[in-house]
Structures are given as structure tokens and as C-alpha cells.
Amino acid sequence: MVVLIRNSLLRHATTCLRQNAPTPLPRLPRNAAIKRLLSTLAILEQREGKLNVGSLASISAAQKLGGSIHGFVAGSNGKTVAEEAAKVEGLEKVIYVDNADYDKGLPENYAPLLVENIKKGGYTHVLAGHSAFGKNLMPRVSALLDVQQISDITDIEGEDTFVRPIYAGNAILTVKSEDSPKVVTVRGTAFPAAVVEGGKAAVEEGVDPKAECPTQWVSEDLAKSDRPDLATAEKVVSGGRGLKSKEEFDRVIPPLADALGAAIGASRAAVDSGFADNSLQVGQTGKNVAPQLYLCAGISGAIQHLAGMKDSKVIAAINKDADAPIFQVADVGLVGDLFEKVPELTEKLKSA
Amino acid sequence: MSGLRILVPVKRVIDYAVKPRVNKAGTAVETQGVKHSMNPFDELSIEEAVRLRERKKPVEDILAFSAGPAKSQDILRTAMAMGADRALHVVEEKAELEPLGVAKILKQVVEDEKRNLVILGKQSIDDDANQTGQMLAGLLNWPQATQASKVDVDGENVTVTREVDGGVETLKTKLPMVITTDLRLNEPRYASLPNIMKAKKKPLEKKKLEDYGVGAEKRLKTVKVAEPAPRQGGGKVEDVDGMIKKLKELGAL
Numbered sequence: 312m313v314v315l316i317r318n319s320l321l322r323h324a325t326t327c328l329r330q331n332a333p334t335p336l337p338r339l340p341r342n343a344a345i346k347r348l349l350s351t352l353a354i355l356e357q358r359e360g361k362l363n364v365g366s367l368a369s370i371s372a373a374q375k376l377g378g379s380i381h382g383f384v385a386g387s388n389g390k391t392v393a394e395e396a397a398k399v400e401g402l403e404k405v406i407y408v409d410n411a412d413y414d415k416g417l418p419e420n421y422a423p424l425l426v427e428n429i430k431k432g433g434y435t436h437v438l439a440g441h442s443a444f445g446k447n448l449m450p451r452v453s454a455l456l457d458v459q460q461i462s463d464i465t466d467i468e469g470e471d472t473f474v475r476p477i478y479a480g481n482a483i484l485t486v487k488s489e490d491s492p493k494v495v496t497v498r499g500t501a502f503p504a505a506v507v508e509g510g511k512a513a514v515e516e517g518v519d520p521k522a523e524c525p526t527q528w529v530s531e532d533l534a535k536s537d538r539p540d541l542a543t544a545e546k547v548v549s550g551g552r553g554l555k556s557k558e559e560f561d562r563v564i565p566p567l568a569d570a571l572g573a574a575i576g577a578s579r580a581a582v583d584s585g586f587a588d589n590s591l592q593v594g595q596t597g598k599n600v601a602p603q604l605y606l607c608a609g610i611s612g613a614i615q616h617l618a619g620m621k622d623s624k625v626i627a628a629i630n631k632d633a634d635a636p637i638f639q640v641a642d643v644g645l646v647g648d649l650f651e652k653v654p655e656l657t658e659k660l661k662s663a
Numbered sequence: 664m665s666g667l668r669i670l671v672p673v674k675r676v677i678d679y680a681v682k683p684r685v686n687k688a689g690t691a692v693e694t695q696g697v698k699h700s701m702n703p704f705d706e707l708s709i710e711e712a713v714r715l716r717e718r719k720k721p722v723e724d725i726l727a728f729s730a731g732p733a734k735s736q737d738i739l740r741t742a743m744a745m746g747a748d749r750a751l752h753v754v755e756e757k758a759e760l761e762p763l764g765v766a767k768i769l770k771q772v773v774e775d776e777k778r779n780l781v782i783l784g785k786q787s788i789d790d791d792a793n794q795t796g797q798m799l800a801g802l803l804n805w806p807q808a809t810q811a812s813k814v815d816v817d818g819e820n821v822t823v824t825r826e827v828d829g830g831v832e833t834l835k836t837k838l839p840m841v842i843t844t845d846l847r848l849n850e851p852r853y854a855s856l857p858n859i860m861k862a863k864k865k866p867l868e869k870k871k872l873e874d875y876g877v878g879a880e881k882r883l884k885t886v887k888v889a890e891p892a893p894r895q896g897g898g899k900v901e902d903v904d905g906m907i908k909k910l911k912e913l914g915a916l
Contacts, residue, residue, distance in 0.1 A: 415832075417834075418797065418800075418801075418807060419806055419807070422801060442828055443810070443826070443827040443828045444827075444828075446793050446797075446809070446810075447797065447807075447809045447810075448797075449797075450762070450793070450794035450795075450796075450797035450798045450801070451797045451798065451800060451801035451807065452801070453763065453794070453798060453801075454763065454766060454797070454798035454799075454801035454802050455801050457763075458763070458882070459761050459762070459763045459881075459882035459883055460762070460763075460792075460794055460798075461883065462791070462792045462793055462794060463791065463793075468886075472886060475791075476791065476891070477692070477789065477790055477791055477888075478677070478683040478692055478788070478789055478791070479788060479791065480891060481682060481683045481692075481891065482683055482685050482692050482888050482889070482890065482891070483888070483889045483890070483891050484885065484887075484888050485885070485886040485887045485888075485889070486883040486884065486885055486886060487883070487884045487886050488882065488883050488884075489882065489884070490882050525806045525836055525837055526806045526807075526808075526834050526835070526836040527834065527835045527836065528832065528833075528834055529822070529832075529833040529834060529835050530832065530833045531827070531830060531831065531832040531833070532830050532831050532832075533829045533830035533831075534829060534830050540829075542828070546915075571916075579846070583846075588830075589812070589826055589830075589831070589847055590826075590828065590829050590830050595788065595791070596785075596786075596845075596846055598828075603914075603915055604910070604915040604916070614682055615679070621891075621894055624915065625910065625913045625914075625915035626894075627906060627910060627915070629906075633899075638896055638899065639894075639896045640894045640896055641896050641897065642896070642897035642909075642913060643897055643899075643900055643906055643909045643910060643913070644896065644897075644898065644899040644900065645899065645900055645902070645903070645905070645906050646899060647902075652903055655903045656903050656906065656907070659903060659904070659907060660907070660916075663907070
């Protein structure tokens with residue numbers, strides 16, 4: 312049936328075109344023509360009625376794509392957050408849905424909400440951060456739209472061509488998608504954060520299908536920290552198995568992080584041994600970081616760990632094993648006992 | 664209440680300890696003659712299914728599933744040696760299946776086999792996509808709990824603690840549902856020799872892609888696969904002062 316309709320529509324369109332054939336179409340360069348037709352919906356995150364600035368990488372990625380960019384936000388203070396997001400440079404419009412049911416970003420009702428708004432807007436691209444929120448939600452959206460999502464992109468080569476790491480960053484895959492819309496999650500550290508000023512986007516209410524949510528959000532337990540956020544910090548100090556215990560980790564690593572104004576990270580070995588909280592794990596299965604400085608102590612440099620930090624500008628490593636793989640990627644390596652070297656470094660940085 | 668009928672999809676991937684190499688043509692990662700194993704997150708899924716039974720939850724049966732080449736049978740046998748009761752193998756030698764395709768097959772398996780709980784790994788360590796579980800939940804319109812670090816089943820009610828940015832959150836939902844596992848969920852057991860022997864006698868059913876009406880063509884075409892830009896180590900310094908000096912030179916301090 313669908314095929315029949317499509318064929319008859321095609322036939323109709325062809326006939327119309329033939330009749331109109333003498334009218335020459337304006338000849339735009341191919342690129343410009345495509346860019347004009349691109350329209351991206353960037354999914355923004357909010358937390359307790361505040362815009363999550365970490366989720367703005369999808370806007371920067373959309374800018375690289377070209378075309379018009381709309382933002383999307385949903386939650387109990389949808390409009391307020393949308394007004395804040397409207398200041399982000401490069402946004403044409405922010406679509407909001409004001410409904411407390413979307414506060415926790417549960418995909419059971421958030422996915423149908425997005426699908427409705429994507430269909431209504433006729434977007435060619437839908438972008439979200441590859442964060443816990445984006446990872447949880449976007450594949451569900453993709454399945455409902457019957458498109459194959461492209462996860463965790465680090466670059467855009469064209470409107471249909473994307474670059475992403477596979478095998479824990481040991482290979483870089485370039486893929487071309489023929490799906491429409493293209494649903495993409497974006498690695499935050501691979502795109503500059505969009506600036507929240509200067510923009511004057513329109514704010515518009517979106518559609519709310521009010522899908523039922525069978526899942527109930529019970530509670531959360533977030534590691535409290537006054538330090539910069541690991542994923543976006545300029546500097547990261549990271550500790551591994553070499554710290555030997557939680558007590559030693561807490562004695563050695565935080566003072567150095569404080570001296571540098573750095574976030575604290577950890578290897579999987581350190582997390583599994585209970586030295587540090589899960590949320591601090593850097594690597595393939597933890598967070599990806601790309602700070603100006605990644606300073607690590609007692610980390611050997613397994614491929615799964617390197618996957619999460621090898622895009623750092625400068626890597627410095629302290630390890631007592633001169634043959635540790637971390638030294639193959641470190642810009643500055645120091646072979647020595649971290650229990651001596653790290654406190655010494657901390658003291659010298661403080662007095663400098 | 665009837666019992667838990669669990670489906671655990673597992674994937675055969677290059678062993679996590681092997682450093683993958685890009686082939687000469689730049690079209691894929693070299694898989695010939697490379698050690699393969701069960702995707703580490705899928706081991707956690709099997710383990711959790713078996714532990715549910717050991718915790719005296721009413722588990723009716725645990726079905727392990729894999730789609731891929733004949734060699735995927737090895738990991739299905741491993742899954743059965745760990746405690747799965749039987750296995751279903753969708754044999755496909757050539758095509759690399761994408762998450763959406765796998766999710767569509769799984770949806771039908773869920774319906775055919777009347778499953779009420781699917782436990783998947785959060786991602787496979789080859790394509791690093793992190794999609795299949797969520798897609799399956801979407802296709803079935805079931806609740807999902809991804810990146811689970813703790814699962815508690817009480818009758819129809821399931822409480823899951825999941826790892827999120829900055830900590831954990833707890834959700835409560837009802838069966839049927841989809842769960843994806845995160846590293847902290849459990850410590851997978853090793854299959855003992857007697858169990859490996861017993862697993863050889865457990866039933867393993869084979870099917871084809873066509874049985875599920877899923878095509879082998881890919882939605883995403885590989886343009887190229889490249890080695891990441893190599894990172895050159897900058898050498899070592901003698902002492903802490905040397906480190907500070909070098910970091911200043913590099914503009915990192």
C-alpha cells in the first residue's frame with residue numbers, strides 16, 4: 312500500500328516537474344543547497360531547572376554541520392531553562408516542554424516526547440551528548456524512528472559522514488549514514504563548548520504527547536565535590552592501583568589536585584579496589600577526558616584507560632616501573648615512587 | 664506470579680586484552696587469527712541471571728542468544744557452562760549486524776520465547792555503540808534500566824541502581840523489562856570443567872537471519888577505518904623539578 316502511494320506520488324511529481332521544466336531552477340552551489348536544507352535538533356540537558364552546560368557540545372557539533380539549529384529542553388521549569396538556553400550563540404529557536412514528568416529524563420516517556428517533536432519539526436539531524444542521559448535515551452529514540460544511531464562522534468566530515476572511535480579508541484571509524492533523520496550522540500570533549508551569551512533564539516512550546524512512564528525514579532546518590540567536573544576540567548589528576556589503598560589515595564591525590572585546581576580521576580583498577588568512587592573512572596567504560604593537563608600517578612596505562620585520556624593536551628606520568636606503557640604516551644614521565652614524588656610535587660607547586 | 668524467563672544476548676568480540684590492528688586496506692580491524700572471547704559486559708549479564716536463580720528468585724529458564732558466525736557457538740557454550748539452560752544462535756557468517764538489526768531480532772526472540780526479562784551488556788567493546796538494550800526496550804515498549812550496578816527482583820517489581828554521571832540513581836519499575844549491565848554489577852564466575860562438559864549437552868538451537876525477516880545490509884556504510892594519530896611520548900625527566908620545568912615549557916602549568 313505504502314509503495315503504491317509512493318509510486319503514484321513519484322509519478323505525479325515527475326509529471327509536475329516535466330511541466331515546469333522550462334523554468335530554470337536557481338543554481339546554487341551544491342553545498343549551500345544542502346546546508347540550507349539541514350535542520351538540527353540539539354537535545355539539551357537540564358538539572359533541577361538549570362541548563363546543564365556540559366550538554367552544549369551538541370550545539371557546537373551542529374554548527375559544524377551547518378543549517379539551522381533548534382535546541383530542545385523538557386522538565387518542570389522548561390520555559391526558564393529554554394530562556395537561558397536561548398542565549399547560546401548559534402541557536403535559532405529553543406523548543407521547550409514544561410512538564411515535571413520529564414525532570415529525570417526517563418526514556419520511557421522522554422523518547423516518545425522527542426519522537427513527536429522531531430517529527431513535528433521535520434529535522435534532518437538530531438544530536439545529543441554521549442552522556443549518561445544521551446546514552447540512555449537516544450538509542451530508544453532511534454529505534455522508535457527506525458534509524459541506526461551513530462554513537463559518540465568525535466568529528467563531522469559531511470552532513471552524512473561522521474567519525475567515531477571504536478575498539479576503545481584503537482581504531483577510528485568513518486561512517487556514512489543514509490538514514491533520516493540522523494540520530495547522533497556527540498563526545499563532549501571533541502567539540503568546543505558553546506558560549507551561553509550573545510544568542511537571541513526564539514523560545515517556543517513543543518508538543519507533549521504525555522506518554523505513560525512505567526518507571527519510577529526513587530533516589531540518587533551523587534558524589535559531592537567542590538572540585539571541577541571531571542569530564543570538562545582543564546586539569547585532571549588521576550590515581551591508579553599504585554596508590555595501594557583508599558587511605559593512601561585520599562592522602563596523596565587530593566592535595567595535588569587542590570594545588571593544581573584539578574579534578575580527580577582514577578583508573579578502573581583503583582575504582583575496583585575501592586580506592587575511589589565509580590564516577591571518577593577514566594577510560595573506555597568510564598569517562599572520556601581531554602584536559603590541558605592529565606597528570607597520573609600509579610597508573611600503568613592499559614589500553615582501556617588510554618582510551619579515556621589520550622586526547623589530553625599534555626600527559627604527565629609518575630610511575631615506578633620504567634617500562635609501564637603509560638610512558639609511551641606521556642609527554643613528561645618521571646620514574647619514581649609516587650609516595651615520595653607526588654607530595655614533593657604538591658609542595659613545590661604550592662610554593663611556586 | 665509466573666517465574667522469570669530470562670534472555671541474555673551475548674556477543675563474540677576480540678578479547679579485551681588484545682590490541683586491535685587496522686587492516687592494510689583501511690576497511691576494518693583485523694580479526695583473522697586474533698583471540699576472541701565473550702564481550703566482558705555480557706559475562707556480567709549471564710552472571711546476574713544465574714545469581715537471580717541462586718538468590719532463590721523464581722527463574723524458569725535462562726536462554727543465551729548470539730547472532731554471528733559459527734564460532735559464536737563457543738561463547739554460547741561458555742554462557743551455558745556459566746549457568747544458562749539453553750542457547751539460540753542466529754548464524755550469520757558474513758554480515759556484521761548493527762545494533763538496530765540485532766534489537767529487531769531480539770524483539771522477535773522475546774515474543775517467540777515469551778521472555779519477561781532481558782539482560783544485556785551496556786556496550787560491546789568492539790563497536791562501543793551502547794545501543795542494543797535501549798533499542799530493544801523501545802521496540803518492545805518495555806521499561807529499561809541501563810548501566811545497572813545493582814538489581815533486585817521482588818515479584819513483579821524490580822529495583823535497579825544505575826550508574827550515571829557523577830554517581831548512581833535508583834529506579835523502580837515492573838516486569839517485563841530490559842536491563843543493561845555495568846562493570847560494578849557483579850564478578851563473573853569462571854566456568855568449571857565439569858560445567859563445561861555439561862554445557863556440551865545443553866540444547867543449542869540454530870536459526871538464520873531470514874527467520875527473523877532482518878536483512879544483512881548495513882544502514883551505516885564504512886567509509887574507512889584508520890589507526891588513531893600516534894602519540895609520541897616526550898621522554899622522561901630526572902626529578903620533580905625537571906617535571907615542573909617541562910610542564911611549564913609545554914604550557915600546562
